[in-house]
Structures are given as C-alpha cells and as structure tokens.
Amino acid sequence: MGSCFSSSGSRSPLPSPASSIGKKRKTSMKKHSSSFHHSWKEDQLHRIPGRRFLNGSSEVASLFTQQGRKGNNQDAMLVWENFGSRKGAVFCGIFDGHGPYGHMVAKRVRDSLPLKLSALLEVSTKSDDVPMDMSLSTKGSINSESASFLCTDEVKVHTSGDIFQTLKESFLTSFSVMDLELKTASIDSFSSGTTAVTLVRQGHDLVIGNVGDSRAILGTRDKGNSIIAVQLTVDLKPNLPAEAERIQKCKGRVFALHDEPEVTRVWLPNADFPGLAMARAFGDFCLKDFGLISVPEVSYRRLTAKDEFVILATDGIWDVLSNEEVVEIVDSASARSSAAKVVVEAAIRSWRNKHPASKVDDCAVVCLFLDDGADSASNEKVNGVHNHEKVAEEWSSDIQGVSRSDTILTSPRALQENGTKPP
Template sequence: MSDSNSATSGTGAPEEPVPLVGSISLIGRRSSMEDEISVWPNLCSPYINKHRPIDFFAVYDGHGGPHVAGLCRSRMYLILLEELMMTRTIISGSTSNNDNISRQRRKQLEWERVKEVWKRVLKSCFERIDEMAFVTCYECGIGVPCGCPPQNYGLGGSTAVLAILTDKTIIVANCGDSRAVLCRGRRAIPLSIDHKPDRPEERARIEACGGHVDFDDCARVLGILATSRAIGDKYLKKYIISEPEFTFTKREAEDECLILASDGLWNVISNEEACQVARECLQKEKPSGRGDVFSSPSRAAAALLTRLAMGRGSEDNISVIVVDLKIDYIEV
C-alpha cells in the first residue's frame, strides 16, 4: 500500500502540494502477481498545462507473465515526461486575436487544440512502450539480448489505464479492461470503457482482420485472450492493438474521488458499489493517532475495496488506486 500527502525536494524543502492517494495491490487467489500500479503525484509542470503541476496514476494488469506490466510501471511515466518535454506546441492560435470570434468560442477552440496535443502525446507513449514490450524476454523480463531463444520475446502483455489530473481536468487513456471511475456526488461515472472482445466495435475490428472471438468462460480473441486491446502480445498483434481510447472530464465541485483498478476488482464489484464504499471511507475524518491502521481515508478505501473483492470471490490479482478529489491538494 502507498499513501502520499506531501512532497519535499532533495534539500527537504516543501515542493508543490500533492493530492492524497491510497493504493494497494494484492496477489489474491492467483499463484503469481502480474499487476502493477504507478502513483506519481506532482509528476511535472509541463508547457501544455501552462506550467502548472499534473499528477499521474496508472494500473497495469499483466498476462502471460509479469514482465510487460513491470515494464509499464518502470518506463511509462518516464516516456510521458520525455514526450511532454518535447511538446512545445503553441496552444493559442491565430484565432485568439480575431475580433469576429467570441471569447467563449476562442476558449473552446483552445481546449480542442489542447486535447489533440494530449492525445498525440499519450498515443506516442503507448506506441513506444508497445515497441519495448516486443523485445522483452518472457523468461528474463529484460529488453536486451540475453541469450534466450527468439521465441521468448514479446510473448507477454498488459492492460494500461492512465489518469492525468490537472487543476481543471481529468484525462484518462485506456487500453484493455482495467478501468477508471469517477465518483461525482452520488453518481458513478465510468471514465473508460473496457476493451472486451465481445464489444460490438471491437469484435467487428477483430473479424475484419481475419480473427474471431470464441465464447467459453468468457469472450476471448482466438479463444486465448480476454481483452481486445493490450500492450505487448506480439503473437496476437494482428488482432490485439495497443491504441488507447481517451476521455477528458472537466473537474467539478461535486467530484469526490477517482478510482482506478484492475479487473480483479471490477469482475465482482460494480462501479456504483465501488463508489459507495469509497465515499463512506472518505467521509470519515483523517486519523492521526499512532494506533491507526490507515493513515488516510483514501488508503482505507483502497484496502476495503480489495478486501470486499476477495470476499466476493475474485480469482484474479486485485489492484486499486483511490484519489481523494474533495480535499484535492494538501497544503504543506
């Protein structure tokens, strides 16, 4: 489990305040652990966000071994940093000085340009990590020549759901069947749609490529993989793509928390149930005594959700991140 509510520089001086986050990742009833989580509050202050800080959170659910999920955890945020550093696109175009365009329209055009830049940056991140996964060894988990047979490379894969928080927006990029859900008021708002092979548009895409979807315990691509998009899976790449889908959600005063989790949670707990559990935890005051088990309500929410999933009979690894949006930034 992890919990973050402040940041300091190398000299111990306070840096930008960060959101309160709770996370937990459990092996559950599986014989091995293939999930990974990534929590980077105050990752950077990029040009695209007018040099204001952004927070980065992600859940990766591996299959065919832990190596691709591990690769995503260790490299995705660094690739994002590189892409953002290379992005110096001028957001405000020539229309900003056109008196014939209303202020509201200019803001809308600017926002559309910002969204396109974010999509381009994140799509490049997924493409680059996908290429790295192709040369990752199934046995060693490394992407350099290791002496293993060529057929050991590119066998594993991983889902990836990423959330980037700015002061005004929640940006989600999703590839696979991990999920992001926003708790707003008493509503549960999905910020990603699972890439399942029986999703009509996903099945049509797979069949158009000459593949097929088999139904046994669940829908599977070629009877093998239960997700229609993923990073890696070189042997299925004709049908399994790594292209993410995006959502951009304006933050509102009613926003309570953001939940990111692998399907080990979502297979047994609905969006509404997850939000209800998290909401009840977040309504409690933050504990401060030494005897407290959890240092924050968001941490308690993540732990309770995983425990509930286990009680419901989840047979997969379970990874959960809960970001408290009500208190947003903690003053340090």
C-alpha cells in the same frame, strides 16, 4: 481475471513462434539477467520524489494491491505527483498483466510508459507559455473504430491551439512507442501482456488513456448531493462489435467456449490459442498481426466541484463489485489513506462469497482524491522506507511462468508441445 484461459479439453497445440509468427522466444537466461537490470532501474525510479508504486498513500491518493491465488501478483500500479515536473500535476496508472510473464510486462509498462508520456508532453507544450491547467477546448474520445487502424507512422506529435489534441497525441504516441519497446525487450511478450488504464490530472483537466479491461470510474455528487458513480472508460473486450470487426478483418477469430458462453475471446486463425479475453493490450505479440492493438482510447473530462475522486482498478475488483458499490466503499472509508485497501478487502470477501470454488484474482486499486481536503497519511513516511526495501524483491523473485487460468488458453497438449508442464 478474465484474460487468459486454461482448458482441460483437447485443442490445437500452441503454434511454434518461429514457424507461425517468425519471431524467436527469448532465452530464460536473458529474462533472469533482465530482472536484475530492472531491479536496479526500479530502485532508481523509486527515488523520484512523489512516485509511489507499492501499498501506501499520500495527501492526494491511496493505492493498494493484494496477490490472489493464481501465482505471481501480476497487477502493478503507480501514482506520480508533480508529474513532468509540473506542480499539481498527477499521473495515475493501473496495469493488469497476464500470461507466463505478465507480471514482468506490467511492471515494465508501469516504469517506462509514464516517462515516455512525460517527455512527449514536455516537447509538445514547448514552453511554460502553454499552461497545463487551462480549460481544454475539445471534449470527446477516440472510439474503437477511429483508433483501430492507427499505426506508429500515423501517430505524430504536433503543436496546435487545441491542447486536448496535443495531449491526445502524446498518449497515442507514448502507448505506441511503449509497445514497440516491449517487442524488442528481453521480456518474453509473445503470449504475455498487460492492460493499462492511465490518467493525467492537472487542475480541472482530466485526460485518460485506456487499453484493455481495467477500468476508471468517478465518484461525484448528484443534484441531491448523493454520491454516484460515473464510468470513465470502456472495457475494451472482443464482445464489442467494433473490436470484434477489427480483429476478424485481420483474420483473428472471436468466439466464446461452449462451457463459458459469457466470455468472448480472441484466437489465432488456425489454432485455439491464446484465447485472450480483451481486444487491446500491450504485448501479446502472437496476436498483433491478427487484430489485437495497443492503441488507447483517450478521453477528456472537465472536473467540477461535485467530482470527489477517481478510482482506477483491475478486473479483480470489477468482476465482483459494481461501480456503485466501489464508490460507496470509498466514500464511506474511515480515512482516505486506507480507501484503496478497503476496496480490495471488500472485493476479496465478495470473491469468496460469490465464487467459493474459484481462486481469488489479484486486485489493485488507486484512489485519486480531487479536492484539497485530504487527510494526512500518517504511514506515508513508513511506507516510503518499506517500499525502498522491497524494490529489489519484486524483480528478483523466481519466474514461475504461471499463466492466469482464465486469461489465455494453455491447453495441456499445447503446453506439452512447448515443453511446459500444465498448471
């Protein structure tokens, strides 16, 4: 995974949330009652036409996730066709949770963020007189430095002639509101959170919003008609100079452990906790006063006839497969409906070959095909019934409090101070 870390060494204990941050942890009773509420909510969301969040496929997309060997599957995914009631518009998202309740945070963001974005887009475009499939006039992205210090009050939706600016503000605002919702939700997000790499595609226009270290890549053809990979997002980790500078200005600490020099992590000012291996995330409120932000990088791409598919995936894929390998796997898949599954299976094999002593991470993949020649998904109808039956199962499972061992520092001493047994 690469987000949270477990240490067997002696380190500073987990600071009391009430004493160091001034926030109380939610009770387990509230969390369990919340799970039933979201089971019902998830069932209602499942009934929305064109919305898929479990393994399956449609004419335009393939999605697949498989649990690793680190506890609950903390990866979540979504494909939503005719997004915002706009014919041909598609929303895709991948969400990689971490921490004791990361699986709950990831699902909450999966369910709520698209609704907020859809509502903002509807308001900002005002009327059907502003077509979503028109050519966007501005190319570019919000880089780490320009987005770092945006706060909720500074992110406002406004209508202008620049459609990309409108879409960009909608992404920024929806991400900000989503994080505020998590702060007051019954899910304990003190040291749990999630990444999010999301996109909206309408016609030739592709807008991407990214927080964390999940990734989006494009499969496109070069001049020789060979398939090549183009990375569409930046892995927002604390080893990036701009990200580290922001965190350090806010008194957070950024360093790698001696026995893990390749992984830079974020730590509290006065405690070796939590050791988060990303610079932006939803949740993780123990670090929000110390440089961690949920502001997305937003970028735009004008699609061409040479662009064939976009792949969104969690770092369970990217830790063991290169961009080029993933693009080749999807391009050579026997059927589009199985493309995401084939990528996950290849990643699992690679985990076992490259890291035989390590636990396989959760993996999740969404493949969005950009042309109109997608083969029919013969299992679509079956998957729809299967998904409906499994809706309640996702949220009614017992919360084990399993932290991904390589995401956040949960030292034995810290766990003992918090009344928790070490994993």
